[in-house]
Amino acid sequence: MVSEVIEKGPGxxxxxxxxxxxxxxxxxxxxxxxxxxxxxFVDMAQRFVAEISVVSLTREEEAVDGxxxxxLMLLGATQGTRLRISAVGPDAAGAVDALVELVRTCFDLxx
Amino acid sequence: xDKLSGIAVSPGVAIAEAVVLDAEELRIPRxxxxxxxxxxxxxxxxxxxxxxxxxxxxQRTSVRNxxxxxxxxxxxxxxxxxxxxxxxxxxxxxxxxxxxSAAYATSTVMRKQQRRFLSMTDPLLxxxxxxxxxxxxxLLRNLLGASGEDMAHLTREIILVAHDLSTSQTALxxxxxVAGVALDVGGPTSHTAILLxxxxxxxxxGLNEFTGMxxxxxxxxxxxxxHVVIANPDEEVLEQYRVRQASYxxxxxELGSLRDLPAVTQDDVTIQLMANIEYPREAEAxxxxxxxxxxxxxxxxxxxxxxxPDEDEQYAAYAAAIRGAGGRPVTIRTFDLGADKVTQKKSxxxxxxxxxxxxxxxxxxxxxxxxxxxxRAILRASPEGGGVRLMFPLISSLIELRxxxxxxxxxxxxxxEEGITFCPDIEVGMMMETPAAATQCRQFARExxxxxxxxxxxxxYMLAADRGNERVSRYYSAAHPAVLRTIxxxxxxxxxxxxxxxxCGEMAGEPMYTLLLIGLGLRTFSMAPNNIPEIKKLxxxxxxxxxxxxxxxxxxxxxDQQVVNYLRLETLxxxxxxxx
Numbered sequence: 001m002v003s004e005v006i007e008k009g010p011g012x013x014x015x016x017x018x019x020x021x022x023x024x025x026x027x028x029x030x031x032x033x034x035x036x037x038x039x040x041f042v043d044m045a046q047r048f049v050a051e052i053s054v055v056s057l058t059r060e061e062e063a064v065d066g067x068x069x070x071x072l073m074l075l076g077a078t079q080g081t082r083l084r085i086s087a088v089g090p091d092a093a094g095a096v097d098a099l100v101e102l103v104r105t106c107f108d109l110x111x
Numbered sequence: 112x113d114k115l116s117g118i119a120v121s122p123g124v125a126i127a128e129a130v131v132l133d134a135e136e137l138r139i140p141r142x143x144x145x146x147x148x149x150x151x152x153x154x155x156x157x158x159x160x161x162x163x164x165x166x167x168x169x170q171r172t173s174v175r176n177x178x179x180x181x182x183x184x185x186x187x188x189x190x191x192x193x194x195x196x197x198x199x200x201x202x203x204x205x206x207x208x209x210x211x212s213a214a215y216a217t218s219t220v221m222r223k224q225q226r227r228f229l230s231m232t233d234p235l236l237x238x239x240x241x242x243x244x245x246x247x248x249x250l251l252r253n254l255l256g257a258s259g260e261d262m263a264h265l266t267r268e269i270i271l272v273a274h275d276l277s278t279s280q281t282a283l284x285x286x287x288x289v290a291g292v293a294l295d296v297g298g299p300t301s302h303t304a305i306l307l308x309x310x311x312x313x314x315x316x317g318l319n320e321f322t323g324m325x326x327x328x329x330x331x332x333x334x335x336x337x338h339v340v341i342a343n344p345d346e347e348v349l350e351q352y353r354v355r356q357a358s359y360x361x362x363x364x365e366l367g368s369l370r371d372l373p374a375v376t377q378d379d380v381t382i383q384l385m386a387n388i389e390y391p392r393e394a395e396a397x398x399x400x401x402x403x404x405x406x407x408x409x410x411x412x413x414x415x416x417x418x419x420p421d422e423d424e425q426y427a428a429y430a431a432a433i434r435g436a437g438g439r440p441v442t443i444r445t446f447d448l449g450a451d452k453v454t455q456k457k458s459x460x461x462x463x464x465x466x467x468x469x470x471x472x473x474x475x476x477x478x479x480x481x482x483x484x485x486x487r488a489i490l491r492a493s494p495e496g497g498g499v500r501l502m503f504p505l506i507s508s509l510i511e512l513r514x515x516x517x518x519x520x521x522x523x524x525x526x527x528e529e530g531i532t533f534c535p536d537i538e539v540g541m542m543m544e545t546p547a548a549a550t551q552c553r554q555f556a557r558e559x560x561x562x563x564x565x566x567x568x569x570x571x572y573m574l575a576a577d578r579g580n581e582r583v584s585r586y587y588s589a590a591h592p593a594v595l596r597t598i599x600x601x602x603x604x605x606x607x608x609x610x611x612x613x614x615c616g617e618m619a620g621e622p623m624y625t626l627l628l629i630g631l632g633l634r635t636f637s638m639a640p641n642n643i644p645e646i647k648k649l650x651x652x653x654x655x656x657x658x659x660x661x662x663x664x665x666x667x668x669x670x671d672q673q674v675v676n677y678l679r680l681e682t683l684x685x686x687x688x689x690x691x
Binding site: 033035038039042065067071073074076 | 191198227243
C-alpha cells in the first residue's frame with residue numbers, strides 16, 4: 001500500500017541537478033523499525049549522496065536523519081506506522097524510490 | 112597539573128599511566144577540560160569509536176563463524192550506531208562548546224537516548240535501551256582505558272583510578288600490573304585498604320573527586336608516603352618523583368635486609384611480629400618478609416564470592432595457609448562476615464544499621480550449619496602444622512563465647528565419631544573488639560587461651576565513628592585517650608590472668624604506635640606483612656625502658672591530637688623521615 005506524493009520543491013528545477021522528493025509508505029514488517037530493518041535502511045540510504053530524512057506521520061515528531069542508525073530506531077516506528085521519506089540532492093528520486101521499495105518489501109527479510 | 116591530598120593506606124611511590132575504572136556501572140564523573148585539550152579529547156573520541164567498532168567487528172566475525180549469520184546480525188546495529196555521523200557530531204559538539212571530556216560527553220548523549228527508549232510503548236523497541244547501554248559501556252571502556260576484566264591482561268604498569276573498588280575487584284589486583292591505586296572514597300581500615308596494603312600496592316584513598324580530574328592515559332603519581340596524588344605532572348615534578356621513587360625502593364631494600372634478624376629491643380625484650388593474611392598463599396610470603404607466624408587469618412575472604420565454599424574447599428585453604436607458615440603458629444579467625452553480599456543475601460530484610468546488626472559471630476551463631484562446616488574444616492586442618500589456634504570475632508557477651516565454644520565441641524564430637532583426626536587441644540581465643548568485652552576482660556580471660564585486640568572495630572564502636580566513612584574519619588582515632596586506656600587495661604588484665612594478648616588492628620602496623628604499645632606491655636603484634644620490616648627496624652632501634660616512658664607520658668594527654676603529635680615526634684627520632 002504505497003501512495004505517492006511527489007513534491008517538487010519550487011527551487012528544484014531551477015538548479016537542475018538538485019532534486020527534492022518525498023514519498024509515503026506504511027511499514028508492514030511485523031517487527032517494525034527494529035535493529036535489522038533499521039540497518040537495512042541505513043545501508044541503503046548511505047549509497048546515495050542525497051540528504052535523507054524520515055518522519056513518522058503516526059507520531060508526528062521531528063524528522064530524523066535517514067542515515068542514522070540511532071535516530072531511525074528512536075522513531076519508534078512499529079508495524080503499521082506511516083512514514084514520509086524525503087530526500088534532497090542529485091540522486092534524491094532514486095534514493096526515495098529505493099527506500100520506499102525496501103520498506104514495502106519488508107526490508108528483504110524473512111518474517 | 113592537579114594535586115589532591117587523601118589518606119595513604121599502603122606505602123610507596125608509583126608513577127604510571129592512569130586507567131579509570133568505575134565500580135558502579137560506569138557512572139562517569141562530570142569533567143570539564145581546559146580549552147587547549149579539546150583537540151585531544153576529540154581525537155580520544157574518534158580513537159574510542161574506532162576501537163569500539165574494531166572490537167565489535169571481530170566479535171561479529173567469531174559469532175558468525177560459531178553461530179551463523181543471523182546471530183551475528185545483532186552486532187550490526189551496534190556498529191551502525193557507532194558509525195553514526197550525527198551522533199558523533201553531537202558528542203563532539205559537547206566537547207567543543209561545553210568543554211566536556213570525551214567520556215562525559217559520550218555519556219551525556221547516550222543517556223539522553225536511553226531516556227527516550229524508556230518512554231517507548233512498544234516493548235520490543237523499549238528493550239533497545241539495553242543495546243544502547245551496551246554500546247555506551249563499550250565506548251566508555253575504550254575511552255577510559257582497560258576494563259575490569261581486561262585488567263588481568265595489561266601489558267604495562269598502570270595506576271588504577273576509581274571511585275571505589277569492590278573487594279573482589281581488589282582481590283584481582285595481584286595478578287595484574289597495577290603499580291598504584293587512587294580512590295575517591297574509603298578510609299584506612301576498609302577491607303579494600305587492608306587488601307591493598309597486603310599486596311603492597313602504593314595507594315591513596317579518600318580523594319573525593321580524583322576520578323573527575325583524570326582520563327585514561329594521563330600520567331599519574333601516587334605518593335602514598337606523603338598522602339598525595341598528582342595528575343599530569345609537569346616535567347620538573349615528574350623528575351623529582353622519579354628520584355623519590357628510587358630512594359624509596361632503596362630504603363625498602365635496606366629494610367628487607369633485616370628479615371633474618373630478630374625483633375628484639377636494645378635492652379633484649381623480644382617482640383613477636385605476626386602477619387595478618389587474607390589468602391592462604393600469603394602465609395608463605397609473610398614468612399619471607401620475616402613474620403614469626405600468622406597472627407590473624409581472615410577467613411571471610413573465602414566467602415566473598417557467588418558460591419559458598421564447601422568443607423573440603425575450606426579445608427584445602429586452611430591447610431595451605433598452615434603449611435605455608437612452615438611450622439610457625441597460625442591463628443585462624445572464624446568468618447567475620449557482615450554488612451556485605453553474603454549476609455545481606457541471607458537476611459530477610461535490609462538492616463538499617465548493619466555494623467550493629469547480624470554480623471560476625473552473631474551471623475555465625477544464627478547460621479550454625481555454615482558455622483559448623485567451617486569449624487570442621489579448621490579442625491581437620493589443625494594437625495597440618497605447629498600451633499594452629501582458633502579465634503572467634505566480635506564477642507560481646509560470655510553467653511556468646513560459650514555458645515561458640517559449644518558449637519566447636521559439637522564439631523569435635525562429630526569428627527571423633529567419624530574417625531577423622533584433629534588436634535583436640537587446639538587453643539581457642541577471641542577478638543577483643545567490643546567495648547563490652549574490653550570492660551569484662553577479666554571474665555573473658557578466664558574462658559579463653561588468648562585474646563587479640565581488634566583495634567579497627569574497637570575504636571569504631573568506642574568512638575561511634577564508622578571507619579569506612581571518610582566524612583567522620585577525624586572522629587576515628589587510635590590515639591583517643593579513651594582508646595589508649597582501654598588497650599592498656601586489656602593488656603594488663605591479660606598479663607594478670609596469664610592469657611596471651613596480641614593486637615591485630617591496623618594500629619599494630621603503624622610505626623607511630625610501636626613505642627607506645629611496647630610501653631603498654633604488648634609483646635605480640637600482628638600486621639600486614641609489608642609493615643613488618645619497618646616495625647622491626649623501629650623495635651631494634653629502641654629500648655623497652657624508653658617505650659615505657661613514652662607510654663606513660665602519652666597517657667597523660669587529654670586529646671588525640673596531643674597524643675599524635677607527641678608520638679610522631681618520639682618516633683621521628685628513631686626512623687628515617689621518609690617512612691612516616
